[in-house]
Amino acid sequence: KTRLVRARMDQAAxxxxxxxxMHRxxxxxxxxxxxDVLLLWRANVQGAHEAMANVAAA
Structure with a gap:
């Protein structure tokens, strides 16, 4: 972890x-x-979104 960015994600919003x-x-x-890291993160977010949609549909 490089701690170059501090951020919070609000999934609902x-x-x-x-x-x-931090500039680098x-x-x-x-x-x-x-x-590569962002593509993996994107795939993980999509997977979580699909899993949540399946739970909501059940």
Whole structure:
């Protein structure tokens, strides 16, 4: 964990509130790593959303 961003996610309101950030210079490798992390996070959020929809439909 790099603690470069502090944020809270409000799923009900569909918001992400960023409370602080830290400036850092990224090279190509860091941008690619960030992309991979965000794609994985996105897939996990989609999976959680689908699971919650299935529970709500049951």
């Amino acid at each position: 569909r918001l992400v509130r960023v409370s602080s950030t 210079t990224f090279g190509l490798a860091q941008w690619q790593q960030l992309r």
